[in-house]
Amino acid sequence: MERYSIINEKNSREIVLLRGSGCVYKKCIFCDYYTDRCSDEDENFRLNKAVLEKVTGIFGDLEVINSGSVFELDKKTLDFIKQVCKEKKINTIHFEAHYLYRNKISQLRKDFSDFDLKMKLGLETFDCDFRENVLKKGIKESSPPFLQKILRKLISFSELKVRQPKPCKRILSWD
Numbered sequence: 618m619e620r621y622s623i624i625n626e627k628n629s630r631e632i633v634l635l636r637g638s639g640c641v642y643k644k645c646i647f648c649d650y651y652t653d654r655c656s657d658e659d660e661n662f663r664l665n666k667a668v669l670e671k672v673t674g675i676f677g678d679l680e681v682i683n684s685g686s687v688f689e690l691d692k693k694t695l696d697f698i699k700q701v702c703k704e705k706k707i708n709t710i711h712f713e714a715h716y717l718y719r720n721k722i723s724q725l726r727k728d729f730s731d732f733d734l735k736m737k738l739g740l741e742t743f744d745c746d747f748r749e750n751v752l753k754k755g756i757k758e759s760s761p762p763f764l765q766k767i768l769r770k771l772i773s774f775s776e777l778k779v780r781q782p783k784p785c786k787r788i789l790s791w792d
């Protein structure tokens with residue numbers, strides 16, 4: 618599996634696919650990639666370290682994804698992300714997390730306070746009925762303004778971008 622790549626289009630960045638303990642949610646109907654997991658933290662770190670050592674810092678911007686949420690990565694991997702980003706002079710780091718983890722974002726921001734942290738949430742669509750009864754995303758908010766307000770308050774994101782509502786794609790990011 619290729620776990621390192623470069624995105625050259627808009628918002629050029631390096632991207633790494635790391636491995637964590639596994640998605641705690643696992644109910645999204647379209648998802649099968651949460652099988653990329655391992656309960657052995659040392660094995661995960663060994664793999665993640667090898668992937669992160671490929672990062673060059675060419676864009677000063679790194680996106681870190683895993684088959685789940687950033688909070689499922691082990692501490693040594695998180696520390697190594699910081700180390701690599703400092704060494705390679707990377708200022709911007711992108712992480713993703715399920716809505717279940719919304720109350721942990723502010724601490725993550727403190728832990729990565731040396732960096733400009735961008736968080737992504739897989740909302741998929743503002744159609745709450747479709748999102749919850751078909752896609753089973755586990756985000757029960759039905760009002761977009763309410764959703765924006767509460768997430769901005771809880772997660773301190775600065776800007777909300779809305780993309781085309783395609784299932785199986787992230788449609789919200791706070792950059």
Ligand code: SF4
Nearest residue numbers: 640643644645648685
């Ligand atoms: S939260 Fe992400 S990894 Fe977990 S089931 Fe949903 S899409 Fe898959």
